Amino acid sequence: MEQLINLKETELCLGLPGGPDPVETPTKSCLRNKRGFSEIVELKLGLHSTKEGSVDLNVAGAPKEKTLHKDPSKPPAKAQVVGWPPVRNYRKSVMTHQKCSEVEEASSDRGGGTVAFVKVSMDGAPYLRKVDLKMYKSYKELSDALAKMFSSFTMGSYGAQGMIDFMNESKVMDLVNSSDYVPSYEDKDGDWMLVGDVPWPMFIESCKRLRIMKGSEAIGLAPRAMQKCKNRF
Amino acid sequence: MAEEEDLSEMTNDVERHLKLDPPKPSSSPPCPSHVLENVLENVLKFLTTRRDRNAVSLVSRSWHHVEAQTRFEVFIGNCYSLSPARLTRRFTRVRSLFLKGKPRFADFNLMPPDWGAQFAPWVAATARAYPWLEKVSLKRMFVSDDDLALLAVSFPGFKELVLLCCEGFGTSGVAVVANKCRQLKVLDLIESEVTDDEVDWISCFPEGETHLESLSFDCVESPINFKALEGLVVRSPCLKKLRTNRFVSLEELHTLMVRAPQLTSLGTGAFSSTHDGAQGEQEPDYASAFRACRSLVCLSGFRELTAEYLPAISPVCANLTSLNFSYANISPDVFKPIIRNCHNIRVFWALDSICDEGLQAVAETCKELRELRIFPFDPSEDSEGPVSGLGLQAISEGCKKLESILYFCQRMTNVAVTAMSENCPQLTVFRLCIMGRHRPDHVTGKPMDDGFGAIVKNCKKLTRLAVSGLLTDQAFSLIGEYGKLIRTLSVAFAGDSDMGLRYILEGCPKLEKLEIRDSPFGDVGLRSGMHRYNDMRFVWMSSCRLSRGACRDIAHTLPSVVVEAFGSDDDDDDDDEDDNADYVETLYMYRSLDGPRKDAPKFVTIL
Numbered sequence: 001m002e003q004l005i006n007l008k009e010t011e012l013c014l015g016l017p018g019g020p021d022p023v024e025t026p027t028k029s030c031l032r033n034k035r036g037f038s039e040i041v042e043l044k045l046g047l048h049s050t051k052e053g054s055v056d057l058n059v060a061g062a063p064k065e066k067t068l069h070k071d072p073s074k075p076p077a078k079a080q081v082v083g084w085p086p087v088r089n090y091r092k093s094v095m096t097h098q099k100c101s102e103v104e105e106a107s108s109d110r111g112g113g114t115v116a117f118v119k120v121s122m123d124g125a126p127y128l129r130k131v132d133l134k135m136y137k138s139y140k141e142l143s144d145a146l147a148k149m150f151s152s153f154t155m156g157s158y159g160a161q162g163m164i165d166f167m168n169e170s171k172v173m174d175l176v177n178s179s180d181y182v183p184s185y186e187d188k189d190g191d192w193m194l195v196g197d198v199p200w201p202m203f204i205e206s207c208k209r210l211r212i213m214k215g216s217e218a219i220g221l222a223p224r225a226m227q228k229c230k231n232r233f
Numbered sequence: 234m235a236e237e238e239d240l241s242e243m244t245n246d247v248e249r250h251l252k253l254d255p256p257k258p259s260s261s262p263p264c265p266s267h268v269l270e271n272v273l274e275n276v277l278k279f280l281t282t283r284r285d286r287n288a289v290s291l292v293s294r295s296w297h298h299v300e301a302q303t304r305f306e307v308f309i310g311n312c313y314s315l316s317p318a319r320l321t322r323r324f325t326r327v328r329s330l331f332l333k334g335k336p337r338f339a340d341f342n343l344m345p346p347d348w349g350a351q352f353a354p355w356v357a358a359t360a361r362a363y364p365w366l367e368k369v370s371l372k373r374m375f376v377s378d379d380d381l382a383l384l385a386v387s388f389p390g391f392k393e394l395v396l397l398c399c400e401g402f403g404t405s406g407v408a409v410v411a412n413k414c415r416q417l418k419v420l421d422l423i424e425s426e427v428t429d430d431e432v433d434w435i436s437c438f439p440e441g442e443t444h445l446e447s448l449s450f451d452c453v454e455s456p457i458n459f460k461a462l463e464g465l466v467v468r469s470p471c472l473k474k475l476r477t478n479r480f481v482s483l484e485e486l487h488t489l490m491v492r493a494p495q496l497t498s499l500g501t502g503a504f505s506s507t508h509d510g511a512q513g514e515q516e517p518d519y520a521s522a523f524r525a526c527r528s529l530v531c532l533s534g535f536r537e538l539t540a541e542y543l544p545a546i547s548p549v550c551a552n553l554t555s556l557n558f559s560y561a562n563i564s565p566d567v568f569k570p571i572i573r574n575c576h577n578i579r580v581f582w583a584l585d586s587i588c589d590e591g592l593q594a595v596a597e598t599c600k601e602l603r604e605l606r607i608f609p610f611d612p613s614e615d616s617e618g619p620v621s622g623l624g625l626q627a628i629s630e631g632c633k634k635l636e637s638i639l640y641f642c643q644r645m646t647n648v649a650v651t652a653m654s655e656n657c658p659q660l661t662v663f664r665l666c667i668m669g670r671h672r673p674d675h676v677t678g679k680p681m682d683d684g685f686g687a688i689v690k691n692c693k694k695l696t697r698l699a700v701s702g703l704l705t706d707q708a709f710s711l712i713g714e715y716g717k718l719i720r721t722l723s724v725a726f727a728g729d730s731d732m733g734l735r736y737i738l739e740g741c742p743k744l745e746k747l748e749i750r751d752s753p754f755g756d757v758g759l760r761s762g763m764h765r766y767n768d769m770r771f772v773w774m775s776s777c778r779l780s781r782g783a784c785r786d787i788a789h790t791l792p793s794v795v796v797e798a799f800g801s802d803d804d805d806d807d808d809d810e811d812d813n814a815d816y817v818e819t820l821y822m823y824r825s826l827d828g829p830r831k832d833a834p835k836f837v838t839i840l
């Protein structure tokens with residue numbers, strides 16, 4: 001029971017189950033250790049650490065433990081553990097949907113917040129696709145992926161190459177007589193902009209939807225894009 | 234519902250018997266002519282169960298060969314236990330394939346995405362080898378639109394596609410299947426994630442009469458073209474099972490029912506009306522539509538239920554053998570009048586919102602009940618918990634023919650669990666989920682050892698067990714000793730020490746599938762099962778106390794077991810070793826005839 005007094009032992013961190021393994025430094029151990037059985041029981045008794053706890057949530061996969069860092073003055077809440085109780089995501093999302101009166105599809109249960117899916121449509125293609133923008137680090141990577149995705153649909157000799165070229169800002173003004181495909185996107189303000197407009201990180205944040213349109217239709221976009229650019233600087 | 238569970242309960246997977254090397258020529262007398270093989274072939278066609286077929290294939294070389302030629306249905310419980318090439322080499326005339334991919338704990342976010350279980354290599358191999366393939370059932374596999382497209386064009390006689398808990402495809406892939414598979418009888422999408430590609434896939438079914446017998450799309454979260462659906466139903470005279478999604482309203486459902494009174498199984502969409510009384514139009518007579526469906530025996534759906542419409546199903550209640558209310562938040566008052574008529578129910582799924590009171594009503598009426606599943610309306614540890622040991626005990630006293638139960642609750646007693654073990658001797662599946670971790674008997678404060686002990690002692694036919702609540706090693710000692718037929722065991726947040734795991738691995742002679750999470754079992758426990766792992770389908774252990782060294786030992790000692798290790802901290806492993814890089818967050822190991830897989834992602838280490 002002396003563990004009750006030792007706050008360090010009750011720190012919220014990931015620790016090897018079952019008790020006092022030798023711990024090098026608090027920060028390091030917090031990243032690697034799993035919570036022990038005894039520590040879980042203590043947590044249930046309402047003991048909280050005041051330390052902020054450097055819980056490192058995995059980016060690629062589901063976070064193993066999402067601990068709730070509550071103010072000690074509030075009533076103790078149980079730490080939510082991933083995948084418990086064992087109810088399938090599908091069922092959970094159906095129940096959540098039914099509980100909310102107004103449903104705005106939130107990100108899926110699968111480790112959310114780390115994906116940025118946007119719909120991609122291409123003029124003339126029979127159906128649209130979805131891409132996760134966070135998978136790419138540059139416009140080049142994105143355009144390669146889009147080219148691959150829609151390569152079966154492009155007609156004419158330009159095809160994928162044409163798309164890559166139009167990611168290049170300097171070619172924007174060459175649109176006028178072009179019949180190539182041009183990627184455009186809808187930003188947070190609801191405006192349709194040409195892709196390639198803004199630095200990549202800003203693009204990921206603001207892009208809500210992609211549309212690969214025929215070059216001839218994209219002409220109207222260019223002036224607005226330029227205007228927005230000017231306004232930013 | 235989960236009919237596939239029957240298949241998974243059958244013993245002796247294909248791969249265990251694919252271990253046979255080509256027999257040496259001297260091992261059997263030479264077959265005098267092809268006559269014997271032809272005769273054998275005609276006899277073996279009558280053997281359908283996997284158990285029988287596996288036994289037959291071991292008799293002699295010629296029997297092995299003939300059996301392989303006449304096996305039309307193949308079940309593969311773990312897609313990584315053998316390669317597609319091995320399958321097509323041995324079995325030459327497969328018409329039906331059932332493949333399972335990810336292990337069950339993947340359903341609960343315990344496995345990182347992109348782990349594997351791709352259908353792609355399988356569809357490629359079978360497209361070449363089995364042009365007459367008719368049926369494919371997949372569970373927890375990653376299936377892309379391209380895979381579906383290849384399937385649709387490769388098998389001209391393709392009849393049945395069942396996708397359970399799958400992902401990776403969208404309505405565009407479904408559209409291709411609908412359009413190209415002209416002999417299609419069954420298209421069942423069940424609890425799968427289907428992306429909305431904004432394709433009107435219902436309209437992609439070809440014109441003219443279809444062969445459709447079953448169409449399930451309740452998991453497709455996108456609107457459908459109702460007119461096209463209605464037209465499809467009208468030209469599908471063989472249609473017996475229809476499960477619509479929540480975008481089909483009650484009025485639309487009424488139209489479908491009027492068009493297809495021959496339905497035996499119906500999954501409703503949204504069971505609420507957008508009817509505006511002020512318009513002066515008569516609301517459709519839902520009860521009479523149900524009454525007209527004289528063959529209806531299975532009802533499900535009931536999304537977005539408006540309770541006042543529920544009595545419309547009353548005319549069919551007496552005929553129902555299967556009722557799924559598990560997406561409907563129904564209170565006991567609304568529920569009881571309905572269930573009172575359901576004397577023939579054998580399978581019943583519901584939410585705990587029906588309370589112990591509702592379960593009491595089930596116990597009083599449903600004397601034919603074989604399978605019960607009670608899901609939590611609020612799946613968290615702190616919720617109210619409207620069902621308890623009282624409901625469980627009532628069911629056990631009223632439904633003596635019970636064979637399978639899945640029960641989520643917040644509080645339970647050993648007395649109730651013991652009562653069930655004594656009242657329901659036919660139980661083969663007992664899965665109790667006490668949602669609060671480590672929660673003891675709420676009346677006595679003792680661990681739940683006695684209750685689960687009674688289950689394994691009294692339920693002599695038990696093949697599947699899931700435990701929960703506060704459990705000591707003693708519980709596992711009882712499970713190991715008395716669980717003689719148990720094939721699947723699920724453990725979470727239970728046990729005290731390695732002894733718990735040892736009891737299981739040194740007992741439970743028929744154990745094939747073991748899944749454990751967050752329990753204090755370590756290397757000693759793991760090593761104690763060395764003699765068993767070759768005979769098991771898989772072992773999953775996450776958030777236990779395993780070290781890389783022990784896992785590596787297993788891998789070295791048992792070359793036909795693939796040992797995978799992965800976890801949430803792998804991202805940070807670029808830097809130098811620290812003490813706990815030795816810790817294995819998740820161990821997933823399984824027997825395999827073809828060694829480690831080549832498609833493992835970066836975060837998976839195959840030891």
